[in-house]
Amino acid sequence: MKRKISVRIFIIGWLFLIFTAGCCVLCYKVLFPFYYDWGKDRQIREAYMDIGDLDLANLEEKDYSVFAGYENEDLSFTIADEEMNAIYTSKENQDYLVYKNIEMKQELFSKEPKIMRRNTKLRESTKLRGILTQDDINFYVVIKDVSPRIEIEKTTEQFLLMIVVPILLLSSLLMWKFTSKLSKPIEQLVLVTDKIVQGNFAEQAKEEGVFLEASQLAENINYMAKKLQKNFEQIDESRQQQIRQSVQQERIEKMRKDFIANISHELKTPLTVISSQTEMIAYVGEEDKQYYLLSIQEEIEKMSNMVSELLDISVMEHHLEGMFQKVLDMKEIMEYILMKYHGLIQKKKLHMEVFLEELCFVYGDREYMEQAVNNYMMNAFEHTEIGGSIRVTLKKQKKNIRLGVYNTGKQIPPEELEHIWNGYYTTKLEENSVFSNAGLGLYIVQSVITMQNGKYGVENLPEGVEFWFTLPEVTSKLEN
Numbered sequence: 001m002k003r004k005i006s007v008r009i010f011i012i013g014w015l016f017l018i019f020t021a022g023c024c025v026l027c028y029k030v031l032f033p034f035y036y037d038w039g040k041d042r043q044i045r046e047a048y049m050d051i052g053d054l055d056l057a058n059l060e061e062k063d064y065s066v067f068a069g070y071e072n073e074d075l076s077f078t079i080a081d082e083e084m085n086a087i088y089t090s091k092e093n094q095d096y097l098v099y100k101n102i103e104m105k106q107e108l109f110s111k112e113p114k115i116m117r118r119n120t121k122l123r124e125s126t127k128l129r130g131i132l133t134q135d136d137i138n139f140y141v142v143i144k145d146v147s148p149r150i151e152i153e154k155t156t157e158q159f160l161l162m163i164v165v166p167i168l169l170l171s172s173l174l175m176w177k178f179t180s181k182l183s184k185p186i187e188q189l190v191l192v193t194d195k196i197v198q199g200n201f202a203e204q205a206k207e208e209g210v211f212l213e214a215s216q217l218a219e220n221i222n223y224m225a226k227k228l229q230k231n232f233e234q235i236d237e238s239r240q241q242q243i244r245q246s247v248q249q250e251r252i253e254k255m256r257k258d259f260i261a262n263i264s265h266e267l268k269t270p271l272t273v274i275s276s277q278t279e280m281i282a283y284v285g286e287e288d289k290q291y292y293l294l295s296i297q298e299e300i301e302k303m304s305n306m307v308s309e310l311l312d313i314s315v316m317e318h319h320l321e322g323m324f325q326k327v328l329d330m331k332e333i334m335e336y337i338l339m340k341y342h343g344l345i346q347k348k349k350l351h352m353e354v355f356l357e358e359l360c361f362v363y364g365d366r367e368y369m370e371q372a373v374n375n376y377m378m379n380a381f382e383h384t385e386i387g388g389s390i391r392v393t394l395k396k397q398k399k400n401i402r403l404g405v406y407n408t409g410k411q412i413p414p415e416e417l418e419h420i421w422n423g424y425y426t427t428k429l430e431e432n433s434v435f436s437n438a439g440l441g442l443y444i445v446q447s448v449i450t451m452q453n454g455k456y457g458v459e460n461l462p463e464g465v466e467f468w469f470t471l472p473e474v475t476s477k478l479e480n
Contacts, residue, residue: 074147380407
């Protein structure tokens with residue numbers, strides 16, 4: 001079963017504390033008796049040596065302070081001479097003590113002092129028996145540990161229990177706080193990574209923290225999130241670009257079908273005329289034959305022009321798919337194009353207005369961009385009467401660059417506005433329509449602008465018509 005890292009660390013730490021406390025208790029139970037015996041043995045031997053430095057036959061007042069010092073450390077003394085006369089005892093009833101501790105066990109004494117232990121139900125007794133010889137007189141010495149050892153051990157165990165349990169509880173509380181603090185950065189990183197998995201790359205992990213590893217991990221996660229966000233944006237942009245290209249391709253394919261239908265209709269008309277004129281030649285005189293021959297030649301020239309334009313648009317559409325796009329300065333392109341129309345403006349006595357804004361940069365293919373602008377300009381010149389006006393505007397508009405070509409003249413019937421972009425558009429109102437035969441110019445414009453992610457259109461304005469197109473603005477020429 002999976003657990004949170006804070007719970008796991010707490011359990012491990014708590015088990016470690018219990019193990020440590022258990023080891024301490026075990027060590028106490030095993031080692032404390034040895035340590036206690038070693039300390040008591042050393043204390044008793046020191047006392048025996050200090051007694052040996054005293055004149056036991058003539059004890060003075062100051063000598064009793066030696067005994068008193070050791071008696072305060074839970075030692076008792078029984079000393080007698082060879083005649084079993086009491087020299088010194090720690091308690092009253094000296095004769096009884098000498099009899100019990102020395103006379104009855106005289107065979108246990110030697111000049112090499114020995115420490116003996118005896119276990120009872122109540123306590124463990126430790127005694128030293130030895131013979132000190134001073135001035136050829138033997139003194140029997142018994143030094144006994146009178147401390148209540150079992151009570152000491154019980155008291156110590158109770159004390160340990162009283163100390164260990166609160167220490168375990170306090171340590172557990174401190175350890176829980178520590179593990180919570182330790183796991184908090186990790187839990188925060190888990191939340192951030194969950195957001196990343198859900199696709200939210202805006203959430204950032206805190207890089208400043210107490211633990212170096214957590215801070216480095218947070219930095220790496222933030223860096224990874226930024227890279228993933230950038231990659232997903234690029235993938236999304238690529239997908240959107242593919243969608244746009246697919247839509248554009250479908251649109252171009254539809255326009256191509258419409259174009260073929262329109263050109264078929266246009267070719268059918270001169271063929272019908274030629275057929276009828278050819279039949280008439282057989283029935284007319286020599287004077288009328290010349291008229292019909294000229295009429296046939298005129299229709300053939302129309303068909304030849306249509307076929308040439310058809311070939312041009314086919315070549316153009318093939319090249320559009322592989323056009324080389326770069327950053328273009330539309331103001332510079334417009335100035336270059338307008339110079340070529342100076343003579344035509346003078347010839348038709350047109351009033352020309354030009355408004356070109358600075359820093360109008362777009363992505364595009366210069367050759368096809370000039371062709372699209374030229375088609376707008378020629379369309380304006382063809383439909384502007386002598387003495388009329390043409391206005392050309394280039395400006396920035398909502399992150400786009402807008403080019404407009406306005407000319408005075410007849411407006412386009414509303415029912416034809418959406419159809420004039422199709423090549424060789426014809427209607428039932430062909431004879432009365434200004435744009436009954438629009439040719440391929442506007443079809444080329446919409447193809448070029450569509451392939452360059454732009455928009456195009458036409459508007460009827462007071463006293464004239466304005467054709468326009470927009471392209472996405474490039475904020476700086478340096479983006480090339």
